[in-house]
Amino acid sequence: MRLYFFAKEGEACVGVEKDGYLCDVTDIAGDDLITIIEFYEEFMERVNEVELEYTIKIEDVKLLAPFYDPQKVICIGKNYLAHCQEANTDAPKKPVIFSKYTTAIIGHDDYIIHPEETSQLDFEGELAVIIGKEGKRISKENAFDYIFGYSIMNDISARDLQFSEGQWVRAKSLDTFAPFGPCLVTKDEIPDPQNLSIKTTLNGELMQDGNTNLMIFKIPELIEFVSRNITLVPGDIISTGTPSGVGHFKNPPKYLLPGSIIEVEIEKIGILRNKVVEDKK
Numbered sequence: 001m002r003l004y005f006f007a008k009e010g011e012a013c014v015g016v017e018k019d020g021y022l023c024d025v026t027d028i029a030g031d032d033l034i035t036i037i038e039f040y041e042e043f044m045e046r047v048n049e050v051e052l053e054y055t056i057k058i059e060d061v062k063l064l065a066p067f068y069d070p071q072k073v074i075c076i077g078k079n080y081l082a083h084c085q086e087a088n089t090d091a092p093k094k095p096v097i098f099s100k101y102t103t104a105i106i107g108h109d110d111y112i113i114h115p116e117e118t119s120q121l122d123f124e125g126e127l128a129v130i131i132g133k134e135g136k137r138i139s140k141e142n143a144f145d146y147i148f149g150y151s152i153m154n155d156i157s158a159r160d161l162q163f164s165e166g167q168w169v170r171a172k173s174l175d176t177f178a179p180f181g182p183c184l185v186t187k188d189e190i191p192d193p194q195n196l197s198i199k200t201t202l203n204g205e206l207m208q209d210g211n212t213n214l215m216i217f218k219i220p221e222l223i224e225f226v227s228r229n230i231t232l233v234p235g236d237i238i239s240t241g242t243p244s245g246v247g248h249f250k251n252p253p254k255y256l257l258p259g260s261i262i263e264v265e266i267e268k269i270g271i272l273r274n275k276v277v278e279d280k281k
C-alpha cells in the first residue's frame, strides 16, 4: 500500500494512492501513522471491504511528511563505499550512528531554509526505513518483521559546521534539514529494499546515482546493530546512508543555494522534492 499524508481544509488526512490519485481513507485509518501501524490489520480488512474511489489528484493537495514526531530519527553515516571514497575516509568496521532531531522534519515541497551560518549546504538522498513493531535485540534474520515500510529522507547537511565541530548532530539537525516523504510504502510492496535505484538531482542535474544494493551494512544488519542496546518503537526512522555524489565532494563543489530545487528519487517509492529558500529570520 502506498500511503500519502496530506492536508485538506487544515486537517491532516491519509490517502491510499493508485496511478497518481488518492482515495481519502482518513475515516477508517485515523490520521496518524502510529494509529495506522497499531491497527494495520483491521485497517486492511476495512480497506478491502470498501470500494476505494481514487478521486483526489496528488498534485492538487498539500502533502505532509508521513510522520513529524518519531521517537527517533536514527541516521547511518558512511554506509556506501563510494561515498567513503569520495570523502577520503575509510569504510567503517561497524555502522556509524548519529541522529537528527525531529524538529528538522519537513514534507515534500516544503522549503529547506538556508541558514546564514553556512555556505556549504549539501544534500544526501537516503532510503528511510520505518519501524512497525517494538523490539530490542532483534536478530538480522527477524529484522524484516519489525519494518512497517519505506520512504525517502534527504539528510541535509551544513558541511562547514559538520567538519568544524566535534559532533555532526547540529550540522544535520538545523530546522528543515530532514525532508521526509513524499509517501510511505508498506513493506509488502517492496520485497527487496536492497535493490532500489536511488538518484538525486540538483536543479535537474544528476548528482547521485546509486543503488541500495551498495550499502555496506544492509538493513537487517543495521536493525540488529541498533536494537542490540536501543529499543526500537513503531514510527522510528532509520535513514540508511547516502550513495556517492554529494555536492561537497564534486569538483568544483555544488552546494544548495536559495532557489535550488533538490529532488531525491527512489525506485518504487517516488520523488521527494524541496526548494531551498533564504533564511528570513
Ligand code: MG
Pocket: 075, 076, 077, 124, 126, 155, 241, 242
Ligand atoms: Mg546521511
